[in-house]
Amino acid sequence: MPNLSRRSVVLSVCAAVVAALLAVAAFAPLPVSIVEPGLTANVLGSDNGTPIITVKGVPVRTTSGQLRLVTVQATAPNASVHFSDxxxxxxxxxxAVMPRDAVYPSGGTVEEINKANLKDFAQSEAAATSAALKQMGLSPSQVHxxxxxxxxxxxxxGLLFTLGIIDKVDGxxxxxxxxxxxxxxxxGTIDAAGKVGAVGGVPLKEQAARRDGATVFLVPRDECADAKADLPKGLKLVPVTTLDGALSALSALxxxxATPSC
Incomplete structure (x- = not known):
């Protein structure tokens, strides 16, 4: 009996320790972020009353279609995400649950992350402008x-901004x-030569696109597998690798x- 009693005590202590560890794990913050569909914006339109794309130096045209960029939104880099989340x-x-480092690769404070995002946006803006003007045979010295x-x-x-600039000027x-x-x-990202690059978060971006009325979704070809995995009903998937390819696909539409497919 004494041995059984001692064994019971040991088992009870072990169970209590395990329960305590599980409780700590359940409430301890994890190095992940929760990501979901974000805002979309028609780059041919306006944001808070200001045109998203402004072109000076050449005549611009009135557009009627939409070129809608899509985003994801994630828990803030300083937010605590727990097992229950x-x-x-x-x-x-x-x-979706993603490693925080994958969502915020620049790391650092919220201010540093915002600064890095703005820097990436500025570089994307420059590349989109260069690719669009090169496609239309226009000089950067004449067009702003x-x-x-x-x-x-x-x-x-980047890709949507490039297409938006072209549509505003040349249609x-x-x-x-x-x-x-x-x-x-x-x-999709874009470089000055018109090459389209992968981005990430495509399934969630597709949901945002369909939610806001899009019927066609241009996706970097390298991300076809992710894009097909959970494609919303009513959204046509068109893979692209270059600006020329994107323009050809739009012409086919x-x-x-027939357009390219994944």
Missing amino acids: VWSAWFKNSQ VTLRLEDVGGPSA DGHGGDLTGGQNIAGT RAHS
């Missing part, structure tokens, strides 16, 4: 482009809308012809 997000297709959009940072809107090359009047969304 992760558990809840696990069962929602509108949320300004991009204004609050609460958006990073480089992932489809014949005076018509580049979009054919459709609501087209997309994501206007002509109701």
